[in-house]
Amino acid sequence: xxxxxxxxxxxxxxxxxxxxxxxxxxxxxxxxxxxxxxxxxxxxxxxxxxxxxxxxxxxxxxxxxxxxxxxxxxxxxxxxxxxxxxxxxxxxxxxxxxxxxxxxxxxxxxxxxxxxxxxxxxxxxxxxxxxxxxxxxxxxxxxxxxxxxxxxxxxxxxxxxxxxxxxxxxxxxxxxxxxxxxxxxxxxxxxxxxxxxxxxxxxxxxxxxxxxxxxxxxxxxxxxxxxxxxxxxxxxxxxxxxxxxxxxxxxxxxxxxxxxxxxxxxxxxxxxxxxxxxxxxxxxxxxxxxxx
Numbered sequence: 001x002x003x004x005x006x007x008x009x010x011x012x013x014x015x016x017x018x019x020x021x022x023x024x025x026x027x028x029x030x031x032x033x034x035x036x037x038x039x040x041x042x043x044x045x046x047x048x049x050x051x052x053x054x055x056x057x058x059x060x061x062x063x064x065x066x067x068x069x070x071x072x073x074x075x076x077x078x079x080x081x082x083x084x085x086x087x088x089x090x091x092x093x094x095x096x097x098x099x100x101x102x103x104x105x106x107x108x109x110x111x112x113x114x115x116x117x118x119x120x121x122x123x124x125x126x127x128x129x130x131x132x133x134x135x136x137x138x139x140x141x142x143x144x145x146x147x148x149x150x151x152x153x154x155x156x157x158x159x160x161x162x163x164x165x166x167x168x169x170x171x172x173x174x175x176x177x178x179x180x181x182x183x184x185x186x187x188x189x190x191x192x193x194x195x196x197x198x199x200x201x202x203x204x205x206x207x208x209x210x211x212x213x214x215x216x217x218x219x220x221x222x223x224x225x226x227x228x229x230x231x232x233x234x235x236x237x238x239x240x241x242x243x244x245x246x247x248x249x250x251x252x253x254x255x256x257x258x259x260x261x262x263x264x265x266x267x268x269x270x271x272x273x274x275x276x277x278x279x280x281x282x283x284x285x286x287x288x289x290x291x292x
Contacts, residue, residue, distance in 0.1 A: 007085055007115040009074040011035045012045050016068045019054055025062035036120035038111065086124045087229075089114045103144040105134065131230050147234060149288065156284040159231050160277075162224045163215060167260075167276045170218035171267040179214060186211050187261050190254050197251055204250035211257055215264075234287070249286060256282060 014035055032042045049055035056063040111121040125142055128134055134142045173179050189207055193200045209232045216228045256279040263275035
């Protein structure tokens with residue numbers, strides 16, 4: 001499966017990196033824990049390492065034959081962080097089940113679907129349980145508690161505080177900061193989608209996440225950036241819960257983003273705050289309308 005292939009490529013690259021320092025590899029179980037993947041994926045990694053001449057694998061003996069070179073790695077664009085792969089699979093399951101409160105999530109099934117180790121999946125679920133979205137039950141089961149109106153209001157309140165702080169910080173980034181060319185690329189993508197909005201409006205939710213994460217990173221505050229994961233989880237996927245008027249809604253949000261981007265470029269604190277507040281108000285209303 002494509003998802004498992006992505007997990008495999010990401011884990012394979014991390015294992016190749018290990019070979020730069022190690023002369024041999026540990027047991028399959030230890031390697032699975034280190035890489036956060038299943039034993040099946042570990043064996044697939046070992047088979048490929050042997051096939052490309054990096055490893056001599058004879059039962060428990062795994063001897064490194066040579067130092068890795070750049071061509072041994074899968075291209076970066078073919079891999080995603082394991083946490084992102086697990087998140088996508090997790091949300092796919094929730095959406096398929098209608099995101100109904102009381103829905104059960106089995107971490108073993110999720111791990112099998114992703115091709116990851118259960119430890120990595122459990123760590124992901126525990127992380128989100130802090131926010132009251134899901135709750136642990138016995139025997140590797142979790143319960144979805146639901147995205148209620150109260151939850152949405154609390155989330156948007158915190159999001160607005162964090163993003164206003166981050167947007168203000170963005171104005172003070174030096175001219176040579178990598179955030180500026182990234183902002184250029186994001187702006188260009190907005191214009192490209194708007195030019196072909198009839199066919200490309202569904203690309204907005206991914207672009208929305210990319211843009212707002214860039215703004216939040218300007219805060220240089222690890223707690224703000226870490227909390228953005230749960231913000232993105234809800235705001236990124238609520239577009240899929242409520243498909244009514246999606247094209248018109250996304251068109252409006254794209255245009256609001258462009259005003260917001262122009263304000264960031266101006267470095268004018270008043271203009272930035274106004275554009276940020278206006279867009280976040282729209283996002284809050286859209287989110288509230290999406291909740292049954």
